[in-house]
Amino acid sequence: MKKVENMTVLSNELIARKIYKCVLSGQLVNEITEPGQFVHVKVSGGTEPTLRRPISICEIDRAQESLTMIYRVEGKGTKLLSEKRDGETVDVLGPLGNGFPIEGLKPNAHCLLVGGGIGVPPLYELAKQLVSKGHNVTTVIGFRSTDDVFLEKEFAILGDTYVVTEDGTSGEQGFVTDIIKKYQLSCDRYYACGPRMMLRALETMMPENGYLSLEERMGCGIGACLACVCDTQDKVSYRKVCTDGPVFPVGEVVV
Numbered sequence: 001m002k003k004v005e006n007m008t009v010l011s012n013e014l015i016a017r018k019i020y021k022c023v024l025s026g027q028l029v030n031e032i033t034e035p036g037q038f039v040h041v042k043v044s045g046g047t048e049p050t051l052r053r054p055i056s057i058c059e060i061d062r063a064q065e066s067l068t069m070i071y072r073v074e075g076k077g078t079k080l081l082s083e084k085r086d087g088e089t090v091d092v093l094g095p096l097g098n099g100f101p102i103e104g105l106k107p108n109a110h111c112l113l114v115g116g117g118i119g120v121p122p123l124y125e126l127a128k129q130l131v132s133k134g135h136n137v138t139t140v141i142g143f144r145s146t147d148d149v150f151l152e153k154e155f156a157i158l159g160d161t162y163v164v165t166e167d168g169t170s171g172e173q174g175f176v177t178d179i180i181k182k183y184q185l186s187c188d189r190y191y192a193c194g195p196r197m198m199l200r201a202l203e204t205m206m207p208e209n210g211y212l213s214l215e216e217r218m219g220c221g222i223g224a225c226l227a228c229v230c231d232t233q234d235k236v237s238y239r240k241v242c243t244d245g246p247v248f249p250v251g252e253v254v255v
């Protein structure tokens with residue numbers, strides 16, 4: 001069930017260039033059902049900015065009733081969020097959206113997780129849950145440059161992990177798709193989150209057995225404003241990313 005809660009900031013620290021890791025505690029954590037869901041955060045007590053900002057849930061700790069968000073400072077909203085200090089509260093609406101499905105896999109299935117930039121965070125809770133169910137996880141995460149890299153060590157604990165940067169300053173040089181081609185990474189199912197161009201390239205390369213998470217701009221986050229709609233591939237209908245997604249089976253919506 002969706003809740004609005006003033007969650008308490010346990011920590012909010014810089015972990016890479018313009019990238020912050022924020023841990024929040026509150027009962028809303030008990031409502032999270034799937035990895036890949038997101039929260040909608042009101043970053044200021046006033047009206048500026050008016051709209052909430054959607055941020056993926058990167059990790060949850062049910063025992064501590066805490067969740068982790070990893071976000072990049074892009075503009076006014078995320079800048080204000082980065083200024084929140086331990087002990088302050090943040091107005092959070094969530095959990096929102098449908099996440100990555102982890103049911104229906106054969107035992108010990110091989111899953112490929114592909115993330116780009118700020119699309120990497122929701123894959124972490126997914127990786128943990130897949131591994132805890134006995135599945136094997138290979139992760140490919142792509143960034144612009146070495147200063148932008150995060151979660152590399154955390155993923156490496158869970159399975160084979162490839163880091164790729166556009167300028168080659170960390171891991172291999174190129175795009176996530178170059179790594180998948182080079183090492184001929186195959187899988188029973190893949191999951192991806194990242195920029196549209198990355199999702200498009202993946203869909204062309206692997207048109208089946210995948211789930212793509214879209215980071216569309218949002219207004220309300222609850223299906224009322226239509227700010228986040230995208231066309232279905234058959235062009236006869238549309239989907240709301242906030243309530244029908246953000247995760248869709250590959251081939252369902254135009255990415």
Ligand SMILES: Cc1cc2nc3c(=O)[nH]c(=O)nc-3n(C[C@H](O)[C@H](O)[C@H](O)COP(=O)(O)OP(=O)(O)OC[C@H]3O[C@@H](n4cnc5c(N)ncnc54)[C@H](O)[C@@H]3O)c2cc1C
Nearest residue numbers: 053054055056070071072074075076077078118215216217
């Ligand atoms: C479901 C979902 C999950 C997300 N998860 C994360 C996450 O885990 N970590 C994270 O860092 N970000 C995430 N985002 C993106 C995040 O919501 C935006 O970066 C944030 O809203 C920017 O707010 P701002 O006020 O800082 O920037 P604004 O001042 O609103 O915009 C600054 C710049 O960022 C661009 N921008 C803003 N929002 C988006 C967007 N959604 N997609 C592409 N460009 C955008 C604007 O066009 C502008 O150029 C997610 C978005 C969605 C929809």
Ligand code: FES
Nearest residue numbers: 219221225226242
């Ligand atoms: S953000 Fe309002 S309908 Fe999706």
